[in-house]
Amino acid sequence: xxxxxxxxxxxxxxxxxxxxxxxxxxxxxxxxxxxxxxxxxxxxxxxxxxxxxxxxxxxxxxxxxxxxxxxxxxxxxxxxxxxxxxxxxxxxxxxxxxxxxxxxxxxxxxxxxxxxxxxxxxxxxxxxxxxxxxxxxxxxxxxxxxxxxxxxxxxxxxxxxxxxxxxxxxxxxxxxxxxxxxxxxxxxxxxxxxxxxxxxxxxxxxxxxxxxxxxxxxxxxxxxxxxxxxxxxxxxxxxxxxxxxxxxxxxxxxxxxxxxxxxxxxxxxxxxxxxxxxxxxxxxxxxxxxxxxxxxxxxxxxxxxxxxxxxxxxxxxxxxxxxxxxxxxxxxxxxxxxxxxxxxxxxxxxxxxxxxxxxxxxxxxxxxxxxxxxxxxxxxxxxxxxxxxxxxxxxxxxxxxxxxxxxxxxxxxxxxxxxxxxxxxxxxxxxxx
Amino acid sequence: xxxxxxxxxxxxxxxxxxxxxxxxxxxxxxxxxxxxxxxxxxxxxxxxxxxxxxxxxxxxxxxxxxxxxxxxxxxxxxxxxxxxxxxxxxxxxxxxxxxxxxxxxxxxxxxxxxxxxxxxxxxxxxxxxxxxxxxxxxxxxxxxxxxxxxxxxxxxxxxxxxxxxxxxxxxxxxxxxxxxxxxxxxxxxxxxxxxxxxxxxxxxxxxxxxxxxxxxxxxxxxxxxxxxxxxxxxxxxxxxxxxxxxxxxxxxxxxxxxxxxxxxxxxxxxxxxxxxxxxxxxxxxxxxxxxxxxxxxxxxxxxxxxxxxxxxxxxxxxxxxxxxxxxxxxxxxxxxxxxxxxxxxxxxxxxxxxxxxxxxxxxxxxxxxxxxxxxxxxxxxxxxxxxxxxxxxxxxxxxxxxxxxxxxxxxxxxxxxxxxxxxxxxxxxxxxxxxxxxxxxxxxxxxxxxxxxxxxxxxxxxxxxxxxxxxxxxxxxxxxxxxxxxxxxxxxxxxxxxxxxxxxxxx
Numbered sequence: 048x049x050x051x052x053x054x055x056x057x058x059x060x061x062x063x064x065x066x067x068x069x070x071x072x073x074x075x076x077x078x079x080x081x082x083x084x085x086x087x088x089x090x091x092x093x094x095x096x097x098x099x100x101x102x103x104x105x106x107x108x109x110x111x112x113x114x115x116x117x118x119x120x121x122x123x124x125x126x127x128x129x130x131x132x133x134x135x136x137x138x139x140x141x142x143x144x145x146x147x148x149x150x151x152x153x154x155x156x157x158x159x160x161x162x163x164x165x166x167x168x169x170x171x172x173x174x175x176x177x178x179x180x181x182x183x184x185x186x187x188x189x190x191x192x193x194x195x196x197x198x199x200x201x202x203x204x205x206x207x208x209x210x211x212x213x214x215x216x217x218x219x220x221x222x223x224x225x226x227x228x229x230x231x232x233x234x235x236x237x238x239x240x241x242x243x244x245x246x247x248x249x250x251x252x253x254x255x256x257x258x259x260x261x262x263x264x265x266x267x268x269x270x271x272x273x274x275x276x277x278x279x280x281x282x283x284x285x286x287x288x289x290x291x292x293x294x295x296x297x298x299x300x301x302x303x304x305x306x307x308x309x310x311x312x313x314x315x316x317x318x319x320x321x322x323x324x325x326x327x328x329x330x331x332x333x334x335x336x337x338x339x340x341x342x343x344x345x346x347x348x349x350x351x352x353x354x355x356x357x358x359x360x361x362x363x364x365x366x367x368x369x370x371x372x373x374x375x376x377x378x379x380x381x382x383x384x385x386x387x388x389x390x391x392x393x394x395x396x397x398x399x400x401x402x403x404x405x406x407x408x409x410x411x412x413x414x415x416x417x418x419x420x421x422x423x424x425x426x427x428x429x430x431x432x433x434x435x436x437x438x439x440x441x442x443x444x445x446x447x448x449x450x451x452x453x454x455x456x457x458x459x460x461x462x463x464x465x466x467x468x469x470x471x472x473x474x475x476x477x478x479x480x
Numbered sequence: 481x482x483x484x485x486x487x488x489x490x491x492x493x494x495x496x497x498x499x500x501x502x503x504x505x506x507x508x509x510x511x512x513x514x515x516x517x518x519x520x521x522x523x524x525x526x527x528x529x530x531x532x533x534x535x536x537x538x539x540x541x542x543x544x545x546x547x548x549x550x551x552x553x554x555x556x557x558x559x560x561x562x563x564x565x566x567x568x569x570x571x572x573x574x575x576x577x578x579x580x581x582x583x584x585x586x587x588x589x590x591x592x593x594x595x596x597x598x599x600x601x602x603x604x605x606x607x608x609x610x611x612x613x614x615x616x617x618x619x620x621x622x623x624x625x626x627x628x629x630x631x632x633x634x635x636x637x638x639x640x641x642x643x644x645x646x647x648x649x650x651x652x653x654x655x656x657x658x659x660x661x662x663x664x665x666x667x668x669x670x671x672x673x674x675x676x677x678x679x680x681x682x683x684x685x686x687x688x689x690x691x692x693x694x695x696x697x698x699x700x701x702x703x704x705x706x707x708x709x710x711x712x713x714x715x716x717x718x719x720x721x722x723x724x725x726x727x728x729x730x731x732x733x734x735x736x737x738x739x740x741x742x743x744x745x746x747x748x749x750x751x752x753x754x755x756x757x758x759x760x761x762x763x764x765x766x767x768x769x770x771x772x773x774x775x776x777x778x779x780x781x782x783x784x785x786x787x788x789x790x791x792x793x794x795x796x797x798x799x800x801x802x803x804x805x806x807x808x809x810x811x812x813x814x815x816x817x818x819x820x821x822x823x824x825x826x827x828x829x830x831x832x833x834x835x836x837x838x839x840x841x842x843x844x845x846x847x848x849x850x851x852x853x854x855x856x857x858x859x860x861x862x863x864x865x866x867x868x869x870x871x872x873x874x875x876x877x878x879x880x881x882x883x884x885x886x887x888x889x890x891x892x893x894x895x896x897x898x899x900x901x902x903x904x905x906x907x908x909x910x911x912x913x914x915x916x917x918x919x920x921x922x923x924x925x926x927x928x929x930x931x932x933x934x935x936x937x938x939x940x941x942x943x944x945x946x947x948x949x950x951x952x953x954x955x956x957x958x959x960x961x962x963x964x965x966x967x968x969x970x971x972x973x974x975x976x977x978x979x980x981x982x983x984x985x986x987x
Binding site: 064065066067068069070071072073074075076094095096097098099100101102103104105107108113114115117118119120121123127134137138141142145146156157158161162187188189190192193405406407425426428429444446447 | 509
């Protein structure tokens, strides 16, 4: 990896070699993640079995195991010659029969896309028979990375939005929320609690809503784009439906939580309810008093943050500004539309930033920086083991930790939970001496 | 208490078990060839994969469907994009091989092709030959496409091993020029098939018979070890492997699969499917001895070892003899039911046949054959069990109670074990035994006897929280949501769908 830029004492590094041990997935997974949050949608992976199995596995290990709506089209080797349009039609039919979904989304993957299966034609022909919306997206693995698949899917969903509903005052949509993140459901509850404290209601979440709720997204007065993911759809809604949006940080920590509320209230021309914030601050103060010695103890330790652009910047900022840890390396595994700007403009809370690095090179970089703790995904387990460093699993995919308790990482409540997990990860980190 | 020598007991076993009930393989999905090939590469210490395809084929496949708790950490790829799909990915492949060598310094690079690179017709062999000829890489490079082994399953696994044998081990090597480790065998097991490397007893018995062990794979196996495989006279595997047949054809190294599916097809002798337990192990050891011309020496060793084991087994199994056991009929395949009857002296009270899933893989006659084998085994050992075909949990419990069943040997992967426990019937997890303990040798039945005795003493599970959930009536371990996924998967995988005119589906 070569130094690309040096700005504000920050090194920005990007991959230059061809071979890539990727830190991000392909377009298919980005689309599947977006669709997975639509509570009554079925995703059909029109692909060889490996792609279907991979997406299913990611979902089953990283999300609610009672809510997997991912179906393969049964694509077999012989279909590489004759096509699998018939199988796809059968998959649509069976998906409707079994789940009665509001939306069926067909993701056309590498093999059928290269072969030229007429997926659009199948979808059109099935529309008369199936009383659900059916859409198809081109998600060949070679087309684009996951974040593009995510953006395109959310943008595609705007096509179904009904512009005839009456606007509801102080009502918002949340864009860029993913139900397969660790703590996703408690995070969205906390975000909603924070918004409610300001007299704001949540209309729809892209995506953690039913298809019907998404269709009524234009009732809201404002779109909140969390960390920049889904920005394209917000822009589309602004252009097409005159729906304003605000870009907010993912509310990790106290400052990001306050900034989140400030952005949203400003977007709605409201005053921030300072009383609520004071109460939450006091609560945080009371809790950290209980463990202040440990907080002093971990002060200044060197950490690496390895995660997606929508959340990793904000976590790094919290770790640096509030917990006073040294973010030696910030690795953005998967960009979004504002990541490059964030990397250039806000570089005072990390030393080195890697943008979509090759995993081999990223690991080498982290190993060379004296990192003592990692904030990453399950895939960083081996690196953490090699460094003897604790790993806080906070970024997608987390496949070896479950979260079903009401303990968010986001928001004011999440600040306490994060601190608790961070300290515990350090003091649990056992090594035989 | 039996002293387990199993290192997995304290740490890995619960971890492995935590993921073992994921209803994936053949139930709701099938892992692709890349995952199987990665299993092979991952098992060779100094090998690195290079996935010739888009990033998703590398990132998504980090999640190991065979061992979800253990990702494939290194999955470099050629980052194939839409331009490559149009103009070809050969330059990228060549560059990728060079870079992979420079970064990882492996002794072997296994190029794993993907849908994209397969379909566009990249000439993998030519690229690899040319890259090697240019002197840019100082290691072996082979490629696996999934097409070398006529779809033998698991495809990626079979194909990668075949590719290594074809392109590396047997490539240009003359049989007569090869150093030999006279009178020795290779023992090749693979973690994909359960207890894997528990071959200490087998090796010890063979040694005593005068048979040397050339290599045990895959156990910290290196490329150098692979090169030494052809020094042996015989390669022993658990299941039939295409690569061992190739090695026999090219280099004259005989092979022997302990589960003798091919021999069974000709003879219909069900014992050939049961290499475990006292009798099964004896059969395996005698067969190896025969192939190594060591029958004379072997007979004495096997008789003595068997006698000693039986003496100990009879002591240990005292609490088990005559106990009534319910189990899933597997036709002897995996042998646990045979061990229950033959080695433990237990009586079959209920045999449960779960044919769902099998219906998509086997013909009706073949399913009938599997069922018949199970019943024959039971009758041979003096049992007259109740037979239940695809029962729901209530029917299964009723039959167990009616027959006075002492123990149900049923896995949570296919059965609502918690409901059975709640009704006061104790259970033993066969999947756990197969994954962690089952192996060839006379000690294994003794271990099983200890475990079964422990299972009979397990405290009652009075109020399992799992009983709060609603389960599917047919797929009794799955909630209705997953049962639907399984139903859809099975229907779409049916051969008939692929073979029917697609227009039918558009009607």
